Amino acid sequence: MENVVVGIDIGTSSVKAIAVNRQGEVVKVGKKELKIFHDQPGYSEQDPNDWVAAAKSCLKQINDYCQREKYVIKGISFTGQMHSLVLLGKNFEPLRKAILWNDTRSSKQCEQIREELGKYVLSNPVLEGFTLTKLLWVKENEPAIWDKAHVFMLPKDFVRYRLTGKVHMEYSDASSTLLLNPKTNDWSRKTGDIFGMKDLYPALVASTDRVGTLSDSIAEELGLSNKIEVFAGGGDNACGAVGAGVMNEDATLCSIGTSGVVLSCEAQEDKTMYHNIHMFKHAKKQMSYAMGVTLAAGDSLSWLQRTIFPDLSFPEIVDLASRSEPGSNGLLFAPYLSGERTPHGDASIRGSFIGLSGMHTQADIARAVLEGITYSLYDSISYLRQTGKSITEIISIGGGAQSQFWLQLQADIFNSTIKSLRNAEGPSMGAAMIAAYGLGWFNSLDECVQQFIEYGETYRPDEERHERYQQFYDVYRDIYQRTKGMTTRLLELARHSKIQS
Structure with missing residues (x-):
């Protein structure tokens, strides 16, 4: 039996998962397409439950293969589209569709933030893609939903919650919200308070932190072990960088x-x-x-x-x-x-x-x-x-x-x-590498790169x-x-x- 880790990428057009062995070889790929909703000009939304269903489908594809070919899944980590807003109620179910990173409806909210704080907030420009602008849009345009809001999450963190039962957001994704203070590595509640943000902030963890194991119900549903260790992972660009x-x-x-x-x-x-x-x-x-x-x-x-x-x-x-x-x-x-x-x-x-x-x-x-x-x-x-x-x-x-x-x-x-x-497997490889490092297969991510990454041709200008x-x-x-x-x-x-x- 050979051990593998799985990296799951919650993309915009699809969810992709790869199983990788200790030598950095991809032994199986699972993929499931996603639907995007464009109900009005500038709107771009997805159903967060579709991400979960797709991630389960990819995991099942991989696990079925692993069981046949004598591989054992030891660890899982995640990556995915950044900025996209998932707003959850007290029962931790989505209150509405997710507002995606490429949704441009929040121009008015951007202007409000710029007027109050300037063009740059917490080391980042104020742009429609970022999560704070989407939160303010919901607050101003969907007050009934806002009143029910209990916590906000980003895509891969929501999927990880649904597979583990643990609510966290990791730093690389949190830094893309306009709400993380890069100096303190904590939420800037001062910024949120200026715009009437409630205490919607999830606990913060590092990308390589172990955040739990698969829940008993998910493990039983997918035929997996409830001892598979789960690591926080990172935003798609951070994991893309690791994977490269x-x-x-x-x-x-x-x-x-x-x-x-x-x-x-x-x-x-x-x-x-x-x-x-x-x-x-x-x-x-x-x-x-x-x-x-x-x-x-x-x-x-x-x-x-x-x-x-x-x-x-x-x-x-x-x-x-x-x-x-x-x-x-x-x-x-x-x-x-x-x-x-x-x-x-x-x-x-x-x-x-x-x-x-x-x-x-x-x-x-x-x-x-x-x-x-x-x-x-x-x-x-x-x-x-x-x-x-x-x-x-x-x-x-x-x-x-x-x-x-x-x-x-x-x-x-x-x-x-x-x-x-x-x-080139992209962000999903970076997520798999985070799981491999988290399991102790390597002493550092840099050491993991030396084993997992092989460069191809070089092109000179x-x-x-x-x-x-x-x-x-x-x-x-x-x-x-x-x-x-x-x-x-x-x-x-x-x-x-x-x-x-």
Whole structure:
């Protein structure tokens, strides 16, 4: 019998779980798709009970395999989408659907917080994605639900509660709420009190803390042992960094999923960045990370496939893009399909093609979208470099790491060496590593990295191509200011048209 650990990732589009042995080999993957509700423009919600059902399904898939193949699950840890609000009543059942990280309804609440406390609160910019703004929206718009609220949680912490019966939130996720004081490592009740927050705060734990075992009822339902140890885990970006071995000062990660992330480790835990760079706790103790976010990174590619190339797969679209030239023959794409986080912090800005003419081909359009996504991530890298961070090597994971062409594109635009992972499992691997460390298989997370992580190919920037991309990027940076006013007017016209109809 061989021991394994399980990492469970509560994503936005699906729940994924992986079983990993002591050598870092993935022996089984379980996955279950999720439904997202968009009941109004700007709304993005999920049923928290769907996460639990999906996590159980993934665990059952893994356990059935493990029993057949003689593996034993010894530990479980969690990761998942950050910021998303789960509001629970006294019986610890959800009072409403979860308001997700990419929900933009709380612009008014953001303005209230900025007027009271400024543009940055507890080392982070005030943006619609963060949990405090969602709590205030519920307080102001759903008072009957607010009156019943007993505790708030984030997605992976809620699923962990349902599997263990223990209520906690860990630091890496808590630091993304606008309510954690990075200096004291405790809730900033002072901040909450300013806005009439009740005492909704769960107990705080570290990512690597053991928080219990599977409850008897869950163990019986899934055919698992009630002695399986459960560890807190971390937010998806923190665990993505662990799973990529990005855990030391200035180590940098680029992750392209639905959203896109540039993350660079930072030893100073209460440092305030600017240009809407976030500062969150890492899953590794005494380490934080500075992070920039592109809201519609892979989502822009999904839009391109859905609306323009429905008969092509993602690899075929990327291959098509490779047939165009750097700069897409003078075509630029701004990936602001869902607004933008870094550097603009604008929920109302929208995407655009600039320079489109009758001469442009499908290959130019495809390449412009890939370049636009990468330019947006380059925004974050540029601002991080301005703070003095040395970014000369970047680990790339996610959809952008599935293509040699896109990896080289990142190297050329970022002007940085890009390294891929030989087996990239993303945040779920980081969660599994936390469980492996928690069980005592390794003396440190860094030691676990040495065993679990194997790097793939390295891509080096071409100086001539970087200079060419830099010229197009300089034009790209003008798009936001020149289209912001037009976008605002268009949104107002669209809303007015819907009201009239």
